[in-house]
Amino acid sequence: MRRVFGRSGHNLTGYGFIAPWLIGFLAFTAGPILVSLFISLNSWSLLSDPHWVGFENYSRIFEEDPLFFTSLWNTTYYVIFTVPLGLAVSLALALLLNQPLRGVGAFRTIVYLPSIANIVAVSVLWLWIFNPEFGLLNSALRVFGVDGILWLQSERWAKPALVIMSLWGVGGSTIIFLAALQGIPPELYEAASLDGAGAARKFFHITIPMISPALFFSTVIGIIGSFQVFAQAYVMTGAATPGSEGGPNNATLFLVLYLYKKAFQEFRMGYAAALAWILFFIILIFTLMQTRLSRRWVYYESEGG
Template identity: 45%
Template sequence: MEAGVPHAGGAVSQSWWSRVWQNHAPGYLFLIPWLVGFLGLTIGPIITSFYLSFTDFDLLTAPEWVGASNYIRMFTADPKFIASMQVTLTFVLFSVPLKLAFALGVALLLNRGMRGLPLYRALFYLPSLLGASVAIAILWRQLFAGDGLVNDFLSVFGIQGPSWISNPRYSLWTLIILSIWQFGSPMIIFLAGLRQIPQDMYEAASLDGASRWRQFWKITLPLLTPVVFFNAIIQTIEAFKSFTPAFIISAGTGNPINSTLFYTLYLYQEAFGFFRMGYASALAWFLLLLVACFTAFSFLTSKYWVHYDD
């Protein structure tokens, strides 16, 4: 082999890399801000929080390694963890199905071709944009207070309503109603899915004498199951992450009697109320694991009820 061949190959390789860099350098340069943010604000904090979940850390002193003590305490010696899980699971189990059912009902009405559809679609989507804001949470607290608008309306019919947000029997349901009110996002997605169903299937079913109710169960719902599946995943994850309404309405305490102590609110209390950052990191990782398990279970069971074109 001639001595100049490797040198030539190296020159070719160097020339190839030079051409690649010249062709793609602008793209890499534009990606640098995103890469810095992704590594510094996403990957870095994720790795750091995983490490801190095995430590005792109060933000003021150096983290002290405690192994799995945070996780052991979580499952064996923390009644507020159990209470927050009960509240959160109750919220998820009721708010998500009711929100999806309400969103689907509104989407079916809008799909009938009424006048001013873009206006109605925008108005119904508006709560999804505003519902998670602090202002709406404050307004909701005023509506369901003892002297709020809801009780003023009930008094017209001679009904004396309780202070909904300070009564542990009803406080969580006020947050569930607020979640259902934010139905705009899944409604838009349902409406897009309804527009994809061929109309000739409904015409054939009508000729066979199928009622609208039977058409819904035999045509609309089966063909809409991929959209239902997508909305269920997204809305469940959002429900697990819900924080602002519970924080504002309960003034950050989760009261009355921990009836609105969402898991995220309890995590916030541990991290920024008691400065137990190590334990809060363990709580955050358990929440991630819980959401991941739910998502994996949903995908595993989807083959039994989600119907695609094939």
């Protein structure tokens, strides 16, 4: 075989092609990571020079900042409910949309559409859907005799409201599951039928293992994404005065919203950078845990042999 691709002279050409990414990586990722670490060890309001405080920002966050724990709890609550519920709903939808029916494509479109809609527009829409008096949701609930839930105006219902809203946007993972379902060879089901397996057995012993890579992918993406929930809370909660975002009694003060307020409303850059690092480690731990656990339940065809 001719070694057209192996000469050492290709090093420079190679670096040339990846140069945009390499420069961008240094300027917009690696450099800022180091600077971010440095900023997090300083007290800095942007107006004066940064002033070194060591790990004080971190120790303050953990020892003297109840709002941090509120935001951590709010975010965890949001993740714990949106991710599993989102997976269950999108899997159920994918199974339904996978039925060999005429016109099913139109239904797929409808389910997918909300997930690409503009998040601020969606937030404005749902802000009014959750209106206790005139909103769509309470109007519908009144039919069933339920009334008076204040949703975004109530400390108790603000987070569930955002979880409900998130379920409207599960179209993306529905499409991923749908593609995975369509990749399952029909012979597997036929063989199982011959062996006398029922629908439940087929679901748990064929469907779930065969789509487990897609399940894993959606779980990881879902966790990372919902830990960073921001726009909904920013647009939908709090009154019109800047600074009041985060809902009734901080019920929807999520980590990224808290970080945003510290950085861009209070201009406490060091403190906000420290919060960002804590957020990063939380996401990292969850992702690593998922990856670890995945070895037990995710089935990759190429490895399985």
